[in-house]
Amino acid sequence: xxxxxxxSGSRGSFFGGIHPPEHKQRTAEEPIEVVPTPAExxxxxxxxxxxVCDPLIKPREEVHLGAEIGRSEKFISAPVHASIxxxxxxxxxxxxxxxxxxxxIPIRAYETQPLADRALYDAMLGGSWPLGEAxxxxxxxxxxxxxxxGLVGMGGAAFPTFVKLMRQAxxxxxTVLVNGCECEPxxxxxxxxxxxAPQAIVAGGLLVRRALGAQRVLLCIEDNKPLAVRALREQQxxxxxxxxxxTKYPQGGERQLVQAATGRVMPGGGLPMRVGVAVxxxxxxxxxxxxxxxxxxxxxxxxxxxxxxIRQAKNLLxxxxxxxxxxxxxxxxxTPDAARVIAGGPMMGFSFAADDEVxxxxxxPITKGTSGLTVLTRREIQQAEQTACLRCxxxxxxxxxxxxxxxxxxxTRANRVSLLQRYHIGSCVECGCCAYxxxxxxxxxxxxRVGKIQFQNP
Amino acid sequence: xxxxxGDLGTREVASRSGGLDATTRLGVQIAPSPHLSDTxxxxxxxxxxxxxxxxxxxxxxxxxxxxxxxxQISLCVLACLAAEAIFARFRGRPAPLHDLSATLTGLxxxxxxxxxxxxxxxxxxxxxxxxxxxxxxxxxxxxxxxPAMVGRAFVMLAFAREMGASAYVLxxxxxxxxxxxxxxxxxxxxxxxxxxGRVTAGEAQVQMEMAESIWALLIGQLxxxxxxxxxxxxxxxxxxxxIRRVISWEIPVGILLVSFLFVELGHVFELTLLGPLQHLITxxxxxxxxxxxxxxxxxxxxxxxxxxxxxxxxxxxxxIRLFSSYPEGVMFAVLLMNxxxxxxxxxxxxxxxxxxxxxxxxx
Numbered sequence: 001x002x003x004x005x006x007x008s009g010s011r012g013s014f015f016g017g018i019h020p021p022e023h024k025q026r027t028a029e030e031p032i033e034v035v036p037t038p039a040e041x042x043x044x045x046x047x048x049x050x051x052v053c054d055p056l057i058k059p060r061e062e063v064h065l066g067a068e069i070g071r072s073e074k075f076i077s078a079p080v081h082a083s084i085x086x087x088x089x090x091x092x093x094x095x096x097x098x099x100x101x102x103x104x105i106p107i108r109a110y111e112t113q114p115l116a117d118r119a120l121y122d123a124m125l126g127g128s129w130p131l132g133e134a135x136x137x138x139x140x141x142x143x144x145x146x147x148x149x150g151l152v153g154m155g156g157a158a159f160p161t162f163v164k165l166m167r168q169a170x171x172x173x174x175t176v177l178v179n180g181c182e183c184e185p186x187x188x189x190x191x192x193x194x195x196x197a198p199q200a201i202v203a204g205g206l207l208v209r210r211a212l213g214a215q216r217v218l219l220c221i222e223d224n225k226p227l228a229v230r231a232l233r234e235q236q237x238x239x240x241x242x243x244x245x246x247t248k249y250p251q252g253g254e255r256q257l258v259q260a261a262t263g264r265v266m267p268g269g270g271l272p273m274r275v276g277v278a279v280x281x282x283x284x285x286x287x288x289x290x291x292x293x294x295x296x297x298x299x300x301x302x303x304x305x306x307x308x309x310i311r312q313a314k315n316l317l318x319x320x321x322x323x324x325x326x327x328x329x330x331x332x333x334x335t336p337d338a339a340r341v342i343a344g345g346p347m348m349g350f351s352f353a354a355d356d357e358v359x360x361x362x363x364x365p366i367t368k369g370t371s372g373l374t375v376l377t378r379r380e381i382q383q384a385e386q387t388a389c390l391r392c393x394x395x396x397x398x399x400x401x402x403x404x405x406x407x408x409x410x411x412t413r414a415n416r417v418s419l420l421q422r423y424h425i426g427s428c429v430e431c432g433c434c435a436y437x438x439x440x441x442x443x444x445x446x447x448x449r450v451g452k453i454q455f456q457n458p
Numbered sequence: 459x460x461x462x463x464g465d466l467g468t469r470e471v472a473s474r475s476g477g478l479d480a481t482t483r484l485g486v487q488i489a490p491s492p493h494l495s496d497t498x499x500x501x502x503x504x505x506x507x508x509x510x511x512x513x514x515x516x517x518x519x520x521x522x523x524x525x526x527x528x529x530q531i532s533l534c535v536l537a538c539l540a541a542e543a544i545f546a547r548f549r550g551r552p553a554p555l556h557d558l559s560a561t562l563t564g565l566x567x568x569x570x571x572x573x574x575x576x577x578x579x580x581x582x583x584x585x586x587x588x589x590x591x592x593x594x595x596x597x598x599x600x601x602x603x604x605p606a607m608v609g610r611a612f613v614m615l616a617f618a619r620e621m622g623a624s625a626y627v628l629x630x631x632x633x634x635x636x637x638x639x640x641x642x643x644x645x646x647x648x649x650x651x652x653x654x655g656r657v658t659a660g661e662a663q664v665q666m667e668m669a670e671s672i673w674a675l676l677i678g679q680l681x682x683x684x685x686x687x688x689x690x691x692x693x694x695x696x697x698x699x700x701i702r703r704v705i706s707w708e709i710p711v712g713i714l715l716v717s718f719l720f721v722e723l724g725h726v727f728e729l730t731l732l733g734p735l736q737h738l739i740t741x742x743x744x745x746x747x748x749x750x751x752x753x754x755x756x757x758x759x760x761x762x763x764x765x766x767x768x769x770x771x772x773x774x775x776x777x778i779r780l781f782s783s784y785p786e787g788v789m790f791a792v793l794l795m796n797x798x799x800x801x802x803x804x805x806x807x808x809x810x811x812x813x814x815x816x817x818x819x820x821x
Contacts, residue, residue, distance in 0.1 A: 015811065018496075020494055020496075021494075185494065255811060255812065259811070265811060265812045266811075266812045267812045267813055268810055268811070268812045268813040268814050268815040268816070269815035269816055270812070339487055340487050340488075340489065340493055342491075342493055346491070346492065346493040346494045347491060347492045347493070347494065348491050348492070349491055349493070350491065351487065351488050351489055351490075351491070351493060352488065353488060374493075376493055376494075380493075380494070381487070381489075381493055381494070382497055383495045383497065384495070384497050384500040384501075384502075385500070385501075387500075387501040387554075387557060387598065387599070388597065388598050388599035388600065389599050390501060390504065390598070390599050390754045390755055391599060391754055391755050391757075391759055392504065392754035392755075393706070393754065393758070393759040393760065393761075393764070394499075396759050396760055396761075396808075397706070397761070400811065401810050401811050402808045402809065402810050402811050403808070403810055404759055404760065404803075404807060404808070406759065407759070407803075407807075422807065423807060424807075424810045424814050424815070426814065426815035427810035427811070427814060427815055430491070432491055432492030435492050435495065436492050436494060436495050436496055437496055437499070438495070438496075439496075439499050439500050439501050439503065439504050440500075440501050440599075441495060441500070443490070445490065445491065445492060446490040449490070
């Protein structure tokens with residue numbers, strides 16, 4: 001396996017990885033559609049890695065689109081904003097798909113909204129964006145804008161963006177990678193952003209370059225997205241260029257992307273900064289442009305709703321806090337054979353109960369990090385019969401972190417913490433390649449998750 | 459086949475009335491990621507692909523040895539399946555006959571037997587292969603030694619006459635191929651004659667070259683175990699396995715490279731009359747490089763480990779071929795290296811990408 005599909009020493013690829021069916025054709029050509037203002041949104045006070053926000057408004061208070069409604073005094077955090085105009089309700093608690101219970105502020109929408117439909121789209125993504133003005137800003141101004149706008153990584157991890165934009169004297173960043181490698185099957189939100197708003201992405205990329213004092217910005221795109229490559233190539237200029245990478249899962253993983261685009265290897269447990277690189281998702285970068293040039297906080301994002309279990313797959317520009325149920329409803333509902341509802345993509349997303357009594361009463365809201373909603377059918381989630389491990393080594397061949405997943409699973413089953421240590425359990429990023437490839441259908445990722453808990457609490 | 463996601467974390471969310479759409483309330487599952495899996499490549503498929511790759515070898519065996527091959531193969535496969543069923547019953551488990559692994563063990567064992575061995579040799583070999591080689595260790599995926607080679611080692615030691623060099627030869631047979639000794643036995647014989655001064659080096663060399671033209675070895679016109687006569691058939695099957703990525707390249711390359719080098723060395727020092735190429739395509743060297751040593755269960759997990767494993771087999775089999783009284787050393791080489799697999803796995807744990815996470819950073 002290593003000879004054909006594995007290590008590529010040259011640029012453009014990384015060690016290991018898999019080629020799951022892409023399933024992107026269903027929404028790839030669907031233009032971004034603006035969600036009609038929902039009757040209610042529920043703004044989570046924790047949409048990021050870091051400290052939970054304190055509410056800034058009282059129940060019954062009137063808020064307008066873009067008003068700050070929660071912030072924290074802690075350093076690693078990101079304020080949250082009203083994504084519609086309306087009346088704030090009493091704060092309550094919701095359970096996000098990842099299992100976290102978070103405080104949320106519901107907002108009931110007014111009849112009339114300041115921005116809707118085409119006007120909303122134009123204000124967020126459309127129109128022309130300045131490409132030569134980044135140098136007019138002080139780096140600190142850009143960082144401050146990102147912080148005030150509540151920007152977080154929109155690729156999934158939701159790390160507060162302003163922290164990444166701050167210059168560190170001891171670890172200068174020379175290369176900014178804008179991550180357009182949407183490698184999860186089904187998802188096309190980032191793809192549509194690249195096709196429809198390439199100028200905003202380039203404008204944002206140049207702002208990141210200015211903030212960090214980097215030499216170059218690389219717009220990283222997989223070679224299965226030629227339209228996106230063309231759209232961004234038309235906008236690229238000095239200091240910012242498109243890099244085409246091999247289509248392989250998880251090409252969009254931070255470590256894999258850094259390795260494939262720059263040839264540099266991030267040290268274990270370290271940040272990209274350690275090798276002079278900053279990695280930002282393309283939607284985050286576009287949101288930075290909106291924050292700096294148009295003063296818009298992060299209130300809306302593009303979400304792909306797809307999968308065999310959804311009637312009408314779409315790319316939706318939705319207010320943060322819209323419920324998953326509302327998105328499903330806008331896409332024509334579930335098909336009779338829908339079997340699993342997943343926040344995010346099928347490789348790393350969280351499945352949750354979008355469709356039971358509790359979800360009816362307490363709708364689960366999307367957050368800034370929600371890139372998609374995938375509904376899979378019985379057929380799509382079908383797995384082969386589980387057998388004993390054949391020690392075939394496929395999991396080893398596909399692991400992009402160069403681990404031995406089957407040994408980690410075995411150590412977990414035996415509850416052997418010393419073995420978990422020897423096989424480097426701390427390096428697992430839970431990308432799912434091993435479990436996907438396993439001919440014996442062993443739930444390797446889940447066993448490793450259990451192993452991590454054993455490791456932390458021996 | 460089913461909807462279950464294994465032994466961890468699956469929860470059915472009960473269907474209830476009302477809500478989005480009555481027809482959608484069929485029950486949505488909660489399960490951990492990843493939610494997709496490669497349903498094409500399964501345990502059964504892995505074994506099935508090897509069976510497909512064995513087809514050219516089986517066809518050649520039947521062409522060369524006629525009904526003898528059919529008989530040996532049928533006996534081995536049936537005995538292996540029966541043994542699998544019986545031992546599974548002993549262990550109180552359902553018999554996993556559909557995973558094809560017992561079928562495969564039977565085929566490999568049959569193809570490494572001489573054409574002439576009487577019925578009890580394949581049958582007992584199969585019972586030992588499945589019983590001692592696999593079931594005793596805990597069944598599929600748990601065995602340390604290659605089951606087919608365990609079975610073959612047993613019958614080779616227990617039935618020395620039925621398995622020895624003479625078992626391959628029948629002077630007045632209708633099958634011309636079995637009227638002459640196997641190439642490796644011939645090579646041993648000539649080397650012995652040479653050492654005893656019965657022939658001169660020049661004569662022995664000429665005799666050998668006449669006897670074993672590379673062409674005959676490639677096509678399969680020379681005597682041997684059922685599966686080892688035609689190098690071309692084996693290479694076809696091996697190429698199929700490599701292209702379909704059922705096996706990885708490290709083990710065959712390790713075996714072929716190292717055995718080539720050591721035979722060349724032995725040839726230079728006149729320890730063997732056959733050249734390295736002739737050694738590679740005689741006996742069960744090629745067959746084992748692609749079909750026996752590559753058994754996933756009994757070979758290492760990591761790329762580096764597989765390379766060392768292959769190299770070890772290549773070295774040991776040359777040592778046995780050149781210095782022992784056995785003409786062929788593949789079986790013992792594979793079994794010996796099987797024993798080192800746990801160690802190889804332990805010694806070749808790869809460094810994670812970018813090095814291990816420092817303890818302070820935690821999980």
